Amino acid sequence: MSIDWANFTPWASLAGGVLIGVAAALFVLANGRILGVSGILGGLLRPAAGDAVWRIAFLLGMAASPFLYMVLAPAGWAMAPTIDAGLVTLIVAGLLVGFGTRLGSGCTSGHGVCGLSRLSPRSLVATLSFMAAGFAAVFVTRHVFA
């Protein structure tokens, strides 16, 4: 292992993490809800009566965030994701992420942020599992079949 200091962004990542924590804190205290994206999104596929509007309001806020970011961000801080995956990889990965998060009842936000904040052993096991699988997937794609 070597550390990629050139791409290391400790302050932006820490500040972004604090914002994510503030969002999760506000949600659970003000509305009594867990900020878990896969659950909020997945619950829209077959919503119970009266259970859709709050999900949509949250998702609209998320959808608006890149536009607010563009207004607030200083020059040189443009949101410019680099997506190297090809079409087939994107589709396979999307299917796995969609199916897996529903089967495992959560993703990075619900298990990783909220679950660990709640000291949930169940979320700890889930988080360790998806992190391990993520490390393994990158190891295989970058160092075995590279």
Next chain:
Amino acid sequence: MQRLTEFLVGLIFGLGLILSGMTDPSKVLGFLDLFGAWDPSLALVMGGAIAVGAFAFALARDRTQSVLGGAMHLPRATQIDKRLVVGALIFGAGWGLAGFCPGPALVASASGEIKAAIFVVAMLAGMGLYALVERRIA
């Protein structure tokens, strides 16, 4: 009022994902590449989020009502079973393949990234597939 907080929470969360680097798959894959040139940044995302979240959830645990007066919808499941672990492993494999997890993929597609939108459509199909087979696995 609840609609407003839901929207605001989504907005703040999305800003956090963008600022932290989570919406950039190359950054995420750099973090997951333990055996290459490892970029530890995203460990700080988790650390920052949990440092704030832990306080809030400690306060939330003893509440019978939310601050706005609604019910507390906290998870009750505690069992660590095969579907939890297998689901998390499948999710992690997909995360490591493309570098997107659900929240960042939604934000990146809202910003107009076509590849992120393709991922989101496939992700919704995966969720739909789960809804179809749910009763058989549960």
